Amino acid sequence: MTFNRSDDGGFRVVSGHRVAVTTGRSQRRTVDLAVIGGGPAGAATAIRAARAGASVVVFEKGVHGRDKVCGDGLTPRAVGALEELGIDLRDAHRIRGLRMIAGSKVRELDWPTTDRFPDHGAVWPRRRLDAALIDAASEAGAEVVWDAEAMPVLEGDRVVGVQADGCQVDAAMTVVAAGAQGSVARLLGADRIPDEPFGLAIRTYAATPRHADAHLEACLSLRDEHGTPIPGYGWMFPAGDGTVNIGVGALSTMKGFKKLNLNTLLDAYRRVVQDDWGLGPDLERPRAWRLPMSAQRRHGPGWVAIGDAAGLINPMNGEGIDYGLESGMLAADLFLDDPASAPARYDRLVGERFDGFLRTGRRFSFLIGHPWILRPGLRLSVSTDAIAHITLAVMGNLVDNTTPGAAGKVLWLADKTLGLADPVLRKTRATA
Numbered sequence: 001m002t003f004n005r006s007d008d009g010g011f012r013v014v015s016g017h018r019v020a021v022t023t024g025r026s027q028r029r030t031v032d033l034a035v036i037g038g039g040p041a042g043a044a045t046a047i048r049a050a051r052a053g054a055s056v057v058v059f060e061k062g063v064h065g066r067d068k069v070c071g072d073g074l075t076p077r078a079v080g081a082l083e084e085l086g087i088d089l090r091d092a093h094r095i096r097g098l099r100m101i102a103g104s105k106v107r108e109l110d111w112p113t114t115d116r117f118p119d120h121g122a123v124w125p126r127r128r129l130d131a132a133l134i135d136a137a138s139e140a141g142a143e144v145v146w147d148a149e150a151m152p153v154l155e156g157d158r159v160v161g162v163q164a165d166g167c168q169v170d171a172a173m174t175v176v177a178a179g180a181q182g183s184v185a186r187l188l189g190a191d192r193i194p195d196e197p198f199g200l201a202i203r204t205y206a207a208t209p210r211h212a213d214a215h216l217e218a219c220l221s222l223r224d225e226h227g228t229p230i231p232g233y234g235w236m237f238p239a240g241d242g243t244v245n246i247g248v249g250a251l252s253t254m255k256g257f258k259k260l261n262l263n264t265l266l267d268a269y270r271r272v273v274q275d276d277w278g279l280g281p282d283l284e285r286p287r288a289w290r291l292p293m294s295a296q297r298r299h300g301p302g303w304v305a306i307g308d309a310a311g312l313i314n315p316m317n318g319e320g321i322d323y324g325l326e327s328g329m330l331a332a333d334l335f336l337d338d339p340a341s342a343p344a345r346y347d348r349l350v351g352e353r354f355d356g357f358l359r360t361g362r363r364f365s366f367l368i369g370h371p372w373i374l375r376p377g378l379r380l381s382v383s384t385d386a387i388a389h390i391t392l393a394v395m396g397n398l399v400d401n402t403t404p405g406a407a408g409k410v411l412w413l414a415d416k417t418l419g420l421a422d423p424v425l426r427k428t429r430a431t432a
C-alpha cells in the first residue's frame with residue numbers, strides 16, 4: 001500500500017519533498033510499518049522493510065536536510081552497517097584509525113583488520129549522512145512525511161499506529177526511532193532508567209588545514225577550566241571538506257555534572273588543540289544534546305524502540321550511529337519474518353547483542369566518575385601498545401561480549417570485576 005495524498009489535505013509536496021499540512025479533517029490510512037523519526041535508525045528500518053516490499057511511512061518532525069548534533073564519526077562497525085544497507089560512502093571522509101591522547105602520551109593506531117568489520121571508519125557530517133539514508137529509504141518506496149511531529153496511538157496497552165497533524169496511520173507495527181527520549185518515550189513508559197548514567201556532549205565546526213587527516217583524535221584526559229579531570233573526552237573529527245568537527249562530552253557520573261558548563265568545557269578544549277590544528281573561528285554556534293544510555297522499555301504490543309530511543313549508546317565512547325543502524329535493520333527483519341512476534345523477539349535479540357556490553361559500559365562510567373580512579377586509569381589506557389589496542393577496540397565499538405581475543409577477554413573480566421564492585425561504586429558515586 002502506498003501513501004498517496006497530495007494537495008487535497010494531509011500532505012503536500014514542497015520542493016520535491018512531502019510535508020504535512022493540518023487540515024482539521026480526520027484522515028486515516030493503513031500501512032505495514034509506521035516509523036517515528038527519520039534519523040539513521042528510522043531510515044535503516046525503512047530502507048530494509050521497504051526494499052522487501054512492506055508499506056512504510058516515516059514521520060520526521062524536521063525538514064529534509066535537517067542536522068543532528070553529533071561528532072559525525074563513523075566507526076568501522078557503522079561503515080559495515082552502511083555497506084550492508086548499500087549506502088554509497090564516497091561522499092564520506094575515510095578514516096584509518098584513532099589517535100588517543102592521555103596527558104603527554106599520544107598513540108596513533110589504525111583500526112584492526114577483523115573478519116567482522118571493515119578496517120576503516122569515516123567522518124560524514126550528519127546533514128549529508130542522514131540525507132543519504134533517508135533518500136535511500138524514499139527510493140526504496142518508503143513514504144517520508146517531513147515537518148510532522150508524530151505520536152503513537154494507543155488502544156489499551158497496544159500501539160495501533162501513529163497520529164500526526166490530525167491524520168492517523170494505522171500500522172501493524174510502530175517503530176519508535178525518535179532519538180533521545182522525549183514525549184513519545186514518556187507516553188510508552190520507555191524513558192531512560194533514572195539511576196543509570198547518561199551523557200551530554202557539545203560540538204561545532206571550524207576550518208583547519210588538517211581537515212584531510214586520516215585519524216580521528218580523542219583526548220581522553222579532558223579537564224575543565226579549573227583543571228579537574230572529566231570522565232569523557234574531547235574530539236577532533238576531520239571531515240575532509242575543509243573543516244573539523246570539534247566537541248567534548250561528559251558522563252553524568254562525575255561530581256558536579258549538573259553544574260557542568262559544556263560551552264566552557266569546549267572553550268577549554270579548544271585552547272588545547274588550537275595551535276596543533278590551526279583552527280579558524282567556529283563556523284556555527286556550538287550545540288549540545290543528550291546521549292541516552294538506558295531505556296525502561298524498548299518494546300510492547302505493536303511497537304519497538306530502536307537506536308537512541310532504546311538507549312543504545314556505548315557509555316565508553318558516546319557513539320550510537322552503528323547501534324542505531326543495526327537495531328533498525330533487526331527490527332525490520334523480525335517484522336518481515338513475523339509481525340506478531342516481532343516486538344518480543346526484537347527485545348530478546350537486541351538484548352543478546354548489546355545488553356551485556358552496554359551494562360559493562362555503564363558500570364565503567366561509574367568507575368571513572370571517581371577522580372582518583374579516572375587519573376591512573378587514563379594513564380593506563382594508553383600505557384602500552386597492547387593496552388592501547390584494547391582501548392582502540394572499545395573506542396571503535398569493535399568489541400562486545402562475544403568478541404574473541406584479548407579485547408574480548410578483558411571485557412569479560414571487566415564485566416565480572418565491575419559487577420562485583422558495582423554496588424559500592426554506585427553507593428559512593430559522586431553527588432552531581
Ligand SMILES: Cc1cc2nc3c(=O)[nH]c(=O)nc-3n(C[C@H](O)[C@H](O)[C@H](O)COP(=O)(O)OP(=O)(O)OC[C@H]3O[C@@H](n4cnc5c(N)ncnc54)[C@H](O)[C@@H]3O)c2cc1C
Nearest residue numbers: 037039040041061070071073150179201307308319320321
Ligand atoms: C554531541 C554528540 C556527538 C555525538 N557523536 C557521535 C559520533 O561521532 N558517532 C556516533 O556514532 N554517535 C555519536 N553521537 C550519538 C549519535 O548522534 C546518536 O546515537 C544517533 O544520532 C542515533 O540515531 P537515531 O536515529 O536513533 O536518533 P536521531 O539521530 O536523534 O534521530 C531521531 C529523529 O527523530 C525525530 N523525532 C523526534 N521525535 C519525533 C516525533 N515525535 N515525530 C517525528 N520525528 C521525531 C528527530 O527530529 C530526529 O530527526 C553523538 C551524540 C551527540 C549528542
